[in-house]
Amino acid sequence: MAMAQDWWRKKLDEYLYELSESLYTSVDGILMQMRPNLATSEYLEIDIATNPMRKVEKLIRSVRSRDLTIFNKFCDILKKSGHESLAEKLRAPIQTSSLQSQDHVDRQQIRDQEKASTDKTEKFSLFISYTHNDNTNEFARRLQGDLEHQGWEVHIDTKFMGPGDELSGEIATAINDCNGMIVILTKNYKESKWCPKEVNLAVSKGKKLYPLFREKIADDAKPSSIDLHINTTHLLYGSFCEDDQYDESLKQLIKCLRKDAENLGYS
Incomplete structure (x- = not known):
C-alpha cells in the first residue's frame, strides 16, 4: 500500500x-x-x-x-x-x-x-479590495482565511499595481463573477489609483459592497461610490480599527454575509 x-x-x-x-x-x-x-x-x-x-x-x-x-x-x-x-x-x-x-x-x-x-453547487463568492499602500496585507489575508473557513470562495489581489496600471483581466473577471465585494477602508484608500476602479466596476455590475473600516477616516476620505452605497442601504459592516475587536467584528460580518448567501440560495 x-x-x-x-x-x-x-x-x-x-x-x-x-x-x-x-x-x-x-x-x-x-x-x-x-x-x-x-x-x-x-x-x-x-x-x-x-x-x-x-x-x-x-x-x-x-x-x-x-x-x-x-x-x-x-x-x-x-x-x-x-x-x-x-x-x-x-x-x-x-x-x-x-x-x-x-x-x-x-x-x-x-x-x-x-x-x-x-x-457540488458553486460557492458564495467574495472579492476583497484594499490598498497595498497601507499596512493591510496581513489583515486582508487573515480575513480571507477566516471567511474561507466558512466555506465561501474569497478572491484577493496580492500583486502591487502602479498608478498607471489598468485592472487586469483576472481581477475584472473575479469582480464580475463574485457575489459581493468587501472593501477595507483606510485613510489612503481614496488616494489609491486603482482601488476605486475596483469599487466602480463592482457598483457598475450591481455587486453588493461590504465596507469595513480598518482605520477611522473622515467622510471626505471615503470613495464616492461607497458613500452612495452606504447612504442608499443604510448598512455598515463593522469596524476593524482595533485588533482586540477583530473577533467580534468578524462575527457581525459573517452574520451579514451568511444571511445574504442564504437569500441568494447558497447553503
Whole structure:
C-alpha cells in the first residue's frame, strides 16, 4: 500500500522543475488559496521566502508531505489558476503496470473527488479590495482565511499595481463573477489609483459592497461610490480599527454575509 500512496509524490518530484518554472509568477495567489489546508507556521515559513521559485519549492514540499486529499486540492487550485495542463500531468497515472495496479484505489479516489467537486453547487463568492499602500496585507489575508473557513470562495489581489496600471483581466473577471465585494477602508484608500476602479466596476455590475473600516477616516476620505452605497442601504459592516475587536467584528460580518448567501440560495 505504501507504493500506492507514493505515486502522486513521485509525480511532484518528477515535475518539480516545471512547477517552479511555471508557478513562480502566480505562487502568492496559489499559496493564499492553499492557506486553509496548511498549518499557520507552515504557511508563514513558505510565505517569508523572498525568491518566488524557492517559495514554489517549499509549497511543493509541503503538499508532498501531506495526504492525497491535499494533493487533490492543490491540483484543483492549479486548474482554477490557469495551469490546467500541469494539473493533468500530475494526475496522469504513471505508466508502470505494477504501480498502476497498486494505485488503482487512490486514482479512483481522485476521480470520485473530482466528480464530487463538479457536482457540488458553486460557492458564495467574495472579492476583497484594499490598498497595498497601507499596512493591510496581513489583515486582508487573515480575513480571507477566516471567511474561507466558512466555506465561501474569497478572491484577493496580492500583486502591487502602479498608478498607471489598468485592472487586469483576472481581477475584472473575479469582480464580475463574485457575489459581493468587501472593501477595507483606510485613510489612503481614496488616494489609491486603482482601488476605486475596483469599487466602480463592482457598483457598475450591481455587486453588493461590504465596507469595513480598518482605520477611522473622515467622510471626505471615503470613495464616492461607497458613500452612495452606504447612504442608499443604510448598512455598515463593522469596524476593524482595533485588533482586540477583530473577533467580534468578524462575527457581525459573517452574520451579514451568511444571511445574504442564504437569500441568494447558497447553503
